[in-house]
Amino acid sequence: MPWHPLRHPPRHTLWHPPSHSIMWLLLVLLQAAVLPAQLCEAPGEVAAVRVLSARLLGLATDPARDPDPSVYLSLRLAGDHDLREEQRYLARLQDAFQSCYGWSLQAAGRPHGHPQQDAAATEHSMSAKVERLETGRLALYLLGLRATCPPPESSPQRFLVTWLKYYLEEDWAGSRRHGHPLTSYYQYGLGVLALCAHRKRVREEVIRRLLAAEQHSRFGHAGGSAVDTEAVVALAFTCLEQERLVGTRLAAELRAATRRVRRRMVEAQSQDGFFGNVYSTPWAMQVFIATKACQRQPEYGRAMAALLENLDAFTTAATMAQVLPVLHGHSYLDITSMRCWEEPDTLTPVSPEPEPEVPGNMTVRLVVECPEPQCPQHQLYDQLVPVPAGASLLDVLKAAATQGPPNFTFETQETPQGPFLSRVLGLEAQQQKRSYWQLLTAPSTSLQMGVADYRPRDGETLILRLSRW
Numbered sequence: 092m093p094w095h096p097l098r099h100p101p102r103h104t105l106w107h108p109p110s111h112s113i114m115w116l117l118l119v120l121l122q123a124a125v126l127p128a129q130l131c132e133a134p135g136e137v138a139a140v141r142v143l144s145a146r147l148l149g150l151a152t153d154p155a156r157d158p159d160p161s162v163y164l165s166l167r168l169a170g171d172h173d174l175r176e177e178q179r180y181l182a183r184l185q186d187a188f189q190s191c192y193g194w195s196l197q198a199a200g201r202p203h204g205h206p207q208q209d210a211a212a213t214e215h216s217m218s219a220k221v222e223r224l225e226t227g228r229l230a231l232y233l234l235g236l237r238a239t240c241p242p243p244e245s246s247p248q249r250f251l252v253t254w255l256k257y258y259l260e261e262d263w264a265g266s267r268r269h270g271h272p273l274t275s276y277y278q279y280g281l282g283v284l285a286l287c288a289h290r291k292r293v294r295e296e297v298i299r300r301l302l303a304a305e306q307h308s309r310f311g312h313a314g315g316s317a318v319d320t321e322a323v324v325a326l327a328f329t330c331l332e333q334e335r336l337v338g339t340r341l342a343a344e345l346r347a348a349t350r351r352v353r354r355r356m357v358e359a360q361s362q363d364g365f366f367g368n369v370y371s372t373p374w375a376m377q378v379f380i381a382t383k384a385c386q387r388q389p390e391y392g393r394a395m396a397a398l399l400e401n402l403d404a405f406t407t408a409a410t411m412a413q414v415l416p417v418l419h420g421h422s423y424l425d426i427t428s429m430r431c432w433e434e435p436d437t438l439t440p441v442s443p444e445p446e447p448e449v450p451g452n453m454t455v456r457l458v459v460e461c462p463e464p465q466c467p468q469h470q471l472y473d474q475l476v477p478v479p480a481g482a483s484l485l486d487v488l489k490a491a492a493t494q495g496p497p498n499f500t501f502e503t504q505e506t507p508q509g510p511f512l513s514r515v516l517g518l519e520a521q522q523q524k525r526s527y528w529q530l531l532t533a534p535s536t537s538l539q540m541g542v543a544d545y546r547p548r549d550g551e552t553l554i555l556r557l558s559r560w
């Protein structure tokens with residue numbers, strides 16, 4: 092039987108000879124404690140969920156792919172495991188993160204290091220890293236480390252926690268100066284959540300900034316819904332409250348904020364059962380699980396049914412990793428009560444299937460827009476591009492780059508979600524200016540996938556628009 096926090100044995104039970112009525116009462120209470128946990132997972136151990144787990148494991152065992160802490164977290168939060176592969180994946184993750192934060196780890200491990208020298212040198216290496224804040228990635232890695240069995244040694248972790256606190260403070264200072272964190276509220280929320288999962292206190296002001304953002308609905312952006320971010324933040328609030336890392340007054344405020352987030356999600360649930368879109372729905376469902384509202388609110392069951400009907404939308408490692416924990420009835424908060432026994436070692440990897448070939452050709456229209464005042468000429472490109480049927484948007488961009496005039500150029504950056512379109516016709520989207528190349532299908536629908544995954548239809552018009560978020 093997989094572990095679950097609600098299945099923990101009661102700790103302080105006094106034994107009295109049970110009368111029949113007490114026995115019945117106990118049975119009813121026991122059922123009430125066990126049933127809800129089962130209702131939060133996909134009903135009846137759906138075979139498709141197992142296949143998805145096996146596929147994610149298949150992608151994880153591919154050495155050509157960079158290790159991703161979200162994937163590890165997802166493997167750890169599943170119902171069944173391949174413990175040897177999980178261990179290998181963890182080692183790859185540790186290698187990747189250790190080479191990034193290696194100096195600090197060596198300092199931490201140095202047997203008789205001079206504390207002041209270490210502190211000064213750490214400060215130096217920290218300032219060298221300021222330019223590239225990594226709140227979210229480090230937070231996910233620390234969440235992953237919290238989910239290992241057995242738990243890793245604490246000394247290297249301590250340094251990483253210090254790094255994360257530092258990043259979060261920088262983000263917080265950024266949010267005071269610019270009105271938003273330097274990274275994003277999503278990453279800031281992940282940072283608070285990870286520190287909480289390691290039972291580290293966060294300054295009240297840092298939490299209050301997140302609370303204020305929730306109260307003033309600052310999580311949405313042009314072309315994107317707020318659901319993913321709201322959910323991460325609500326999970327962080329719930330963790331702080333459940334782990335008793337804040338005083339009673341703040342705890343009450345965090346509880347109220349989480350309730351508001353949940354209510355907004357319920358009100359905004361679409362006809363087809365999603366909270367936001369298919370990809371934000373799992374994050375929203377984690378909030379229902381963490382706050383133990385999953386068995387009480389029918390909206391959760393509708394969302395689960397919607398997910399199960401749309402599992403084929405989860406084709407990339409990143410999206411599979413985000414959906415699998417909820418299909419197993421878990422939220423990221425469950426890593427705070429991991430039990431390291433009775434983990435069924437029964438999962439075997441399934442390799443990804445090659446995309447089926449679609450015969451024939453098609454033509455799509457590619458439009459590039461850059462709004463004023465940045466570009467006096469609003470439309471920078473508008474051409475028909477012939478491509479093989481079944482081509483992805485990335486294939487369309489590549490084909491456009493080989494035809495001309497007018498010339499078309501673009502660049503992408505590799506991310507755990509796949510290639511991110513970063514530059515078009517020489518114009519770069521800038522993190523500091525919070526601009527990005529938004530992908531749309533005409534007349535004005537924002538795509539729910541990246542360039543590598545979206546497959547346009549014959550005759551479709553695709554728009555690349557330099558937007559703000």
Ligand code: B12
Pocket residue numbers: 226227228231274275277278312314315319320367368369370371372374407409410413506507508509510511512513522526527528529530531537538539540541542544560
């Ligand atoms: C913040 C955010 C953005 C910001 C990122 C800027 C920033 N500096 O933070 C902006 C607004 C730029 C953005 C853009 C897009 N996003 Co976005 N984004 C998110 C969000 C809310 C958080 C990502 C994050 O910080 N993760 C934590 C960090 C630590 O992980 P990371 O992997 O290193 O994150 C980086 C990359 O993921 C990258 N990124 C962000 N979104 C996307 C989307 C794609 C397809 C790719 C390849 C990369 C990418 O930016 C992140 C920060 O550097 C997620 C929600 C989620 N559930 O994951 C959606 C999410 C990842 N985005 C999504 C989408 C669809 C997009 C767009 C394609 C929307 C569009 N129609 O234009 C574009 C990307 C277009 C392009 N140019 O290639 C989807 C992806 C679904 C899928 N099928 O994979 C998600 C899951 C939201 C959703 N529920 O639909 N996004």
